[in-house]
Amino acid sequence: MPRYVLCTFYVAPFSFAFAGFTWHGHSHSITKSKLDNVIISWNVVVYMYYVYVLQSELDKSWYIGFSQCIENRLDEHNSGKNHSTRFRRPWKLIYYEAYLNKLDALGRERFLKSGSGHRFLRKQMIHYFSICFT
Secondary structure, eight states: OOOEEEEEEEEOGGGOOSSEEEETTEEEEOOHHHHTTOOEEEEEEEEOEEEEEEEETTTOOEEEEEESOHHHHHHHHHHTOSTTTGGGOOEEEEEEEEESSHHHHHHHHHHHTSHHHHHHHHHHTHHHHHHHTO
């Protein structure tokens, strides 16, 4: 099941520049003067996309991936369902980034898998690595 964030947005009534608006499929004819003391709120479901870095507890190697649900994906890696990570189990999550746009997350995953991305991660987690390898 994908992860999501439930956000509530409040819209100031004076931002409506028209006499009517649509609410749940019903058209309401309300003048601006009637909207002066009303705040309209919407609950919006926002799906998150995650780029993550796993570290093998066996040989300290990394695996960089993308998912909509980090917890389920980590369980898949640790249960051996992923062929490329099966033989280096167990894995632990050491880093992740969250994105609202899937293409942004996929682009970031591609970057982190590059040499520049590996250098970025080593700089980003310098304190983690100094504690783990001392």
